Amino acid sequence: MGGRSAAKPRHRLFQQLSPKRRISGNHVLTASLLALLACDALGAAAWPRFRGPDGAGIAAADAKPATTWSESSHLQWKTALPGPGSSSPIVAGERMFVTCYSGYGADGSGGSLDLLQRHLVCLECATGKILWDKAVAAELPEDPFSGFLTEHGYASNTPVTDGEHVYVFFGKTGVLGQQLFLRSNRFVYCIDGGAGG
Numbered sequence: 030m031g032g033r034s035a036a037k038p039r040h041r042l043f044q045q046l047s048p049k050r051r052i053s054g055n056h057v058l059t060a061s062l063l064a065l066l067a068c069d070a071l072g073a074a075a076w077p078r079f080r081g082p083d084g085a086g087i088a089a090a091d092a093k094p095a096t097t098w099s100e101s102s103h104l105q106w107k108t109a110l111p112g113p114g115s116s117s118p119i120v121a122g123e124r125m126f127v128t129c130y131s132g133y134g135a136d137g138s139g140g141s142l143d144l145l146q147r148h149l150v151c152l153e154c155a156t157g158k159i160l161w162d163k164a165v166a167a168e169l170p171e172d173p174f175s176g177f178l179t180e181h182g183y184a185s186n187t188p189v190t191d192g193e194h195v196y197v198f199f200g201k202t203g204v205l206g207q208q209l210f211l212r213s214n215r216f217v218y219c220i221d222g223g224a225g226g
Contacts (some may be wrong), residue, residue: 077191078189079189116129119188126149130146132146142167146166147199149188171201
């Protein structure tokens with residue numbers, strides 16, 4: 030109708046999580062496993078940002094991601110991360126990136142905000158091995174672990190990549206830029222997010 034061509038049918042890759050989810054190391058681990066499935070189903074460099082290449086959270090019609098998995102089915106690896114987080118994983122080539130946090134609120138309790146760190150973690154898609162972990166101390170003052178923070182924590186922003194660098198916004202702490210694919214894991218920069226950001 031009206032000269033429009035019919036859109037290709039597409040398959041949902043990820044299902045939306047309940048807004049009442051609780052933070053746990055397993056949450057990030059599950060997200061990492063979903064990214065691994067995306068790695069296998071979509072090919073290298075295919076999931077560079079939140080909800081995939083075009084931000085729609087769907088894969089091409091010819092993608093064949095697993096729709097179920099368990100300890101004995103479609104599970105290729107498990108990896109313990111430095112702490113919990115709520116970001117979506119991204120995939121760039123043979124590497125996967127997720128965020129998490131540690132030092133404060135990670136176990137569901139308070140503690141000292143001075144210990145809060147946010148992490149950008151790089152994993153090898155094939156094995157789940159952590160290749161590097163860039164920890165960044167929080168810019169204080171930071172919001173206490175209460176209210177909405179108990180739902181998503183201090184690491185909910187999903188990284189993004191242009192294929193050469195990976196970037197992540199860590200709230201008041203700022204934007205972290207990390208160069209990819211270098212053995213030296215060169216830190217590029219951290220841009221100040223501004224006071225009270």
